[in-house]
Amino acid sequence: MDHPLLFLNREEAAVLDALVEEILPGEEGSPGASEAGVVEYIDRSLAGFLRDLQPVYRAGLTALRELSGDVTFSDLDAGARREFVATLAESPDFAGRFFRIVREHTVQGYFGDPAYGGNRDLAGWKLVGFPGAQWGYSAEQMRPGVDSREIPLLTIKDLYARIGGGR
Structure with missing residues (x-):
């Protein structure tokens, strides 16, 4: 993690980083959730507008720790992580x-404006x-058929800079 944490501690951030990378993995030419800074988005959100979910995240991270046993989720090998996530995705429990x-939150952090954390280098x-x-x-x-990739990419910060209100 190369950003200051506002709510999560380093261990929690590492577990979440491994989890979000399983949710939205990278591949050649396309960074995954970890590289796109999704945990920074989640951490900022939990310290701000999603602060009501702080107890849910604390309890959820504790539940993941209990389910993964002696090895933390972030230390599991790739196959064990995939299996763990597949089980979680189908689980009706907490x-x-x-x-x-x-x-x-991974999807939000991957595709949201970078001003909120996440979507680093506009990956999403x-x-x-x-x-x-x-x-x-x-x-x-x-017009129909226009390739939107030819339109210059702009963030909220870019728009504010254009009107002289850069943040």
Whole structure:
């Protein structure tokens, strides 16, 4: 983790980082959730607008620790991680519900504006060809068949900079 943590501790962040990478793994030419900084998004969110979920994350991380036994989830080998996640995804108990919350936050962190943490280097937007935050689109850009990857990528920060309100 190369960012300061606001809610999670280092061990919790490492476990979440391994979990989000299993949820949205990288491949050649496309960074996964870990590289895109999804844990930074989750941590910032839990310290801010998702603070009501702090007890859920603490209990969920404890449940993961108990389920993984003597080895922390982040220390499991790739096959064991995949099997663990497949079991969690189908589980109706608390650990399964927690996993589904983390999966939703992983998607948010991967595809949201980088201003909120996550989507580092616009990884999620590049993956799907989304041009990011735009004030609007020209008539040419709105035509069917236009490749949106040709529209310059802009973030909220870029838009504020254009109006002189850079944050």
